[in-house]
Amino acid sequence: MASFTLRVNGVSHDVDVDPRTPLLWVIRDVVGLTGTKYGCGISQCGACTVHMNGQSVHSCQVPVSVAANAHITTIEGLSPDVTHPLQKAWIAEEVPQCGYCQSGMLMTAAALLQAHPHPTDADIDDVMSRNICRCGTYDRIRRAIHRAAKEA
Amino acid sequence: MGEVWKIDRREFFRVTGTAGGGLMLAVYLPDRPWNPSPDAPLQPNVFVRIDENGGVTVWVGKADMGQGVRTSLPMIVADELDADWSRVSVVQADADPHKYGPQITVGSSSVRGGAWTPLRKAGASAREMLVAAAAARWKVPAASCRTERGYVYRTGSKQRLGYGALADAAHELTVPSDPRLKSPADFRLIGTSPPQVDVHDKVCGRTKYGIDVRVPGMRFATVVHPPEFGGSVKTVDATRARQVAGVRDVVQIPTGVAVVADNTWAAFEGAKALDVQWNPGFRMSSAGISSHFRDVARAAPVVGRSDGDADAALAKAAKRIEATYEAPYLAHATMEPMNCTAHVRADGAEVWAPTQNPQGTQGTTARITGFRSDKVTVHVMHLGCGWGRRSRTDFVEDAVHLSKKLGQPVQVTWTREEDMRHDQYRPAALVSFAGGVDAAGRLVALKALVVSQPISANGKGRAGDVDRNAVDGIMTTRYAIPNFRVAYGLPDVGVPTGHWRSVGPSQNIFVFESFIDELAHAAGRDPVDFRHDLVADQPRQRRVLEVVAKNSGWGKPLAGGHAHGIAMHEDKGTVVAQVAEVSLEHGKPRVHHVWCAVDAGQVIHPGIVHQQMAGAVAAGLTAALYQEITLDDGRVVQGNFDTYKMMRIDEMPLVDVDIVMSDAPPGGVGEPGVPPIAPAVTNALFALTGTRVRSLPLRPDILRSTQQA
Numbered sequence: 001m002a003s004f005t006l007r008v009n010g011v012s013h014d015v016d017v018d019p020r021t022p023l024l025w026v027i028r029d030v031v032g033l034t035g036t037k038y039g040c041g042i043s044q045c046g047a048c049t050v051h052m053n054g055q056s057v058h059s060c061q062v063p064v065s066v067a068a069n070a071h072i073t074t075i076e077g078l079s080p081d082v083t084h085p086l087q088k089a090w091i092a093e094e095v096p097q098c099g100y101c102q103s104g105m106l107m108t109a110a111a112l113l114q115a116h117p118h119p120t121d122a123d124i125d126d127v128m129s130r131n132i133c134r135c136g137t138y139d140r141i142r143r144a145i146h147r148a149a150k151e152a
Numbered sequence: 153m154g155e156v157w158k159i160d161r162r163e164f165f166r167v168t169g170t171a172g173g174g175l176m177l178a179v180y181l182p183d184r185p186w187n188p189s190p191d192a193p194l195q196p197n198v199f200v201r202i203d204e205n206g207g208v209t210v211w212v213g214k215a216d217m218g219q220g221v222r223t224s225l226p227m228i229v230a231d232e233l234d235a236d237w238s239r240v241s242v243v244q245a246d247a248d249p250h251k252y253g254p255q256i257t258v259g260s261s262s263v264r265g266g267a268w269t270p271l272r273k274a275g276a277s278a279r280e281m282l283v284a285a286a287a288a289r290w291k292v293p294a295a296s297c298r299t300e301r302g303y304v305y306r307t308g309s310k311q312r313l314g315y316g317a318l319a320d321a322a323h324e325l326t327v328p329s330d331p332r333l334k335s336p337a338d339f340r341l342i343g344t345s346p347p348q349v350d351v352h353d354k355v356c357g358r359t360k361y362g363i364d365v366r367v368p369g370m371r372f373a374t375v376v377h378p379p380e381f382g383g384s385v386k387t388v389d390a391t392r393a394r395q396v397a398g399v400r401d402v403v404q405i406p407t408g409v410a411v412v413a414d415n416t417w418a419a420f421e422g423a424k425a426l427d428v429q430w431n432p433g434f435r436m437s438s439a440g441i442s443s444h445f446r447d448v449a450r451a452a453p454v455v456g457r458s459d460g461d462a463d464a465a466l467a468k469a470a471k472r473i474e475a476t477y478e479a480p481y482l483a484h485a486t487m488e489p490m491n492c493t494a495h496v497r498a499d500g501a502e503v504w505a506p507t508q509n510p511q512g513t514q515g516t517t518a519r520i521t522g523f524r525s526d527k528v529t530v531h532v533m534h535l536g537c538g539w540g541r542r543s544r545t546d547f548v549e550d551a552v553h554l555s556k557k558l559g560q561p562v563q564v565t566w567t568r569e570e571d572m573r574h575d576q577y578r579p580a581a582l583v584s585f586a587g588g589v590d591a592a593g594r595l596v597a598l599k600a601l602v603v604s605q606p607i608s609a610n611g612k613g614r615a616g617d618v619d620r621n622a623v624d625g626i627m628t629t630r631y632a633i634p635n636f637r638v639a640y641g642l643p644d645v646g647v648p649t650g651h652w653r654s655v656g657p658s659q660n661i662f663v664f665e666s667f668i669d670e671l672a673h674a675a676g677r678d679p680v681d682f683r684h685d686l687v688a689d690q691p692r693q694r695r696v697l698e699v700v701a702k703n704s705g706w707g708k709p710l711a712g713g714h715a716h717g718i719a720m721h722e723d724k725g726t727v728v729a730q731v732a733e734v735s736l737e738h739g740k741p742r743v744h745h746v747w748c749a750v751d752a753g754q755v756i757h758p759g760i761v762h763q764q765m766a767g768a769v770a771a772g773l774t775a776a777l778y779q780e781i782t783l784d785d786g787r788v789v790q791g792n793f794d795t796y797k798m799m800r801i802d803e804m805p806l807v808d809v810d811i812v813m814s815d816a817p818p819g820g821v822g823e824p825g826v827p828p829i830a831p832a833v834t835n836a837l838f839a840l841t842g843t844r845v846r847s848l849p850l851r852p853d854i855l856r857s858t859q860q861a
Contacts (some may be wrong), residue, residue: 018397029415034364035357040568044793075357090355099354100487100536125802134487136770138804
């Protein structure tokens with residue numbers, strides 16, 4: 001066990017865990033923010049995507065020792081009041097079905113828009129194919145990203 | 153007692169835990185048409201309340217797993233009620249047979265399974281009671297009142313009364329036994345697509361799935377199950393597991409070995425460090441199962457359907473063909489792995505489960521704890537996909553056994569690998585066909601022999617039965633085949649099997665619609681025309697086929713290297729036809745575009761139908777392109793998404809959904825779109841390459857060899 005200070009959505013949390021513990025499980029089980037999801041644990045599905053210093057990462061692969069002192073943003077911190085252009089577009093396009101993968105989808109899409117404010121379909125394919133949706137909401141995800149890019 | 157009745161404040165509080173007042177109605181929805189005995193007292197499973205402020209609340213006892221029942225079921229009530237949709241809210245009901253009737257959510261049954269008429273009656277009854285209350289207040293006949301968006305209006309005047317102001321008075325009146333239902337032309341909500349109720353929470357991480365349950369004092373745990381089906385624990389050495397940082401305890405339970413920890417990852421790490429010796433279980437490998445299926449096919453099968461004389465007609469046919477198809481076992485692989493949270497106390501138990509089967513969860517908990525079921529509370533959490541996997545309660549058993557031993561609340565989460573290796577799999581199948589066409593190119597004879605496990609927890613069935621699921625889609629076809637025989641062979645295999653989105657047709661429509669395509673080509677006929685003959689006396693089928701052919705430009709020239717394939721299917725009262733446009737890119741199949749025509753009868757929420765059809769295409773295509781579960785000495789080989797692949801956004805085809813209107817009652821939409829996509833794609837690949845794909849998942853190498861040939 002070791003102590004770390006995590007900065008999640010602008011709030012500091014002191015945690016005492018095994019240094020190898022993936023950021024995902026610290027966020028979910030120790031800090032208590034459950035919007036970030038577990039899907040595979042091997043960086044295949046992207047359900048655990050968060051931002052670390054502005055970059056999207058699969059939090060199941062980031063040991064807490066590496067994440068300490070970085071600025072972590074989770075889905076709960078994407079916007080204070082569900083007004084991020086992507087969230088608004090997700091609602092307008094009614095993207096979610098079961099919704100389980102959507103936190104990760106939104107966090108990946110937010111990083112995509114940072115890098116490409118007006119992404120092409122190829123950009124979307126390239127970046128969003130890091131995430132899996134079992135309900136098959138892919139087409140609406142694409143539309144929502146284009147919508148957010150237009151309205152941002 | 154009819155399907156809709158009034159309940160008093162006390163009863164209302166007992167079932168909903170909410171102080172009543174206003175107009176309170178209980179509704180009984182039969183779960184499935186064949187389920188309830190006609191003599192049993194009706195137990196309501198939906199409650200509707202119009203409160204004094206005009207708010208309408210609907211309590212729904214159905215699980216939502218992305219199929220939108222929390223939106224579509226209340227829409228039916230609200231339309232007949234002429235409610236203001238913005239004032240309608242929905243509450244998920246907990247499981248309790250002492251409070252609610254049947255709640256299992258399977259078989260695309262939520263809307264079609266008898267809910268349609270009772271929910272309409274509930275809305276219509278409430279509306280008539282509100283109108284009667286207004287008429288009494290104004291001292292006018294009810295006929296001079298009309299309703300709109302939460303108000304009763306007095307015709308010919310500006311007077312109006314809100315439902316809230318009338319609710320108490322309305323509750324004093326008798327529930328009309330036969331309220332007048334709207335004519336479909338008067339629907340205002342049904343057939344529109346208002347925003348779904350849960351979307352907002354789902355885009356900010358606020359939706360609570362089973363895995364998100366946090367109970368004070370709760371421990372995190374995982375369970376390691378016997379690697380061979382039917383196996384059990386022989387010995388456990390937990391020395392190393394107990395040394396893992398954060399591990400609190402290692403506990404043997406009847407279902408396996410549990411590791412209890414401060415967080416889920418520590419439990420996973422502890423599980424890896426366990427040294428368990430297992431008693432053996434089912435030991436076959438995939439090759440052995442496949443050869444066993446072939447042996448069963450050669451033994452005497454049981455005939456399930458026999459029309460005309462298939463053998464005689466085949467002997468006389470102008471052209472005969474035979475083919476054998478195979479489909480693999482499939483895992484559900486829901487995005488949210490199996491999990492359950494339980495707290496077994498001295499005087500009762502509380503369970504939080506992402507379940508499609510609340511009452512099964514309650515019964516399982518009662519059986520394990522010895523409590524009467526009214527001492528067991530089940531909270532139905534959101535489901536990160538269902539697909540039929542969550543109609544079983546094996547994951548509930550883990551949590552209840554463990555909490556009972558620990559005496560404290562515990563959440564059991566399976567690793568993805570446990571989830572994939574301890575599923576209840578879509579059964580594998582071996583299907584042989586012989587078919588014949590006459591000189592005019594018409595199908596005159598078809599014989600099918602299906603070898604596949606029934607759906608059961610141990611994968612076994614009863615000798616002499618024709619398993620309904622195993623032959624579903626073939627034996628139940630609407631195609632007019634004058635000489636038609638379907639036989640079934642029961643294998644003896646210990647792989648646990650379960651309902652997988654669309655069940656038997658998920659494999660049978662692949663094999664059946666592929667062989668129909670083979671017959672069309674053998675007859676020198678166009679595959680759409682050939683099917684037209686087969687559904688000549690089925691107007692819904694015919695129409696769907698026409699629409700999909702027209703929308704896809706069937707028969708018109710395509711871009712070079714592209715081809716179309718078609719398949720169709722009927723199930724759960726819904727008819728679906730799909731055309732896939734396919735090419736090969738670097739030898740790999742690429743599905744560019746799918747046209748889907750669907751007649752789902754009366755559609756409540758077209759947006760949900762579109763979602764379900766596109767999702768069904770993704771589901772069926774993912775399986776066809778990538779997925780199979782194989783066994784090596786009884787152990788499942790695949791464990792995660794690296795070996796059991798999922799289609800991603802870059803491979804998702806454009807899906808055009810055309811809802812074909814009909815006056816049939818509402819059909820199910822969660823499942824019927826899944827089966828046709830695989831054969832639509834493989835039929836297109838045949839048109840493109842001349843290679844017939846007779847087993848799934850698709851192996852691009854067989855297509856490449858044809859191209860090079």
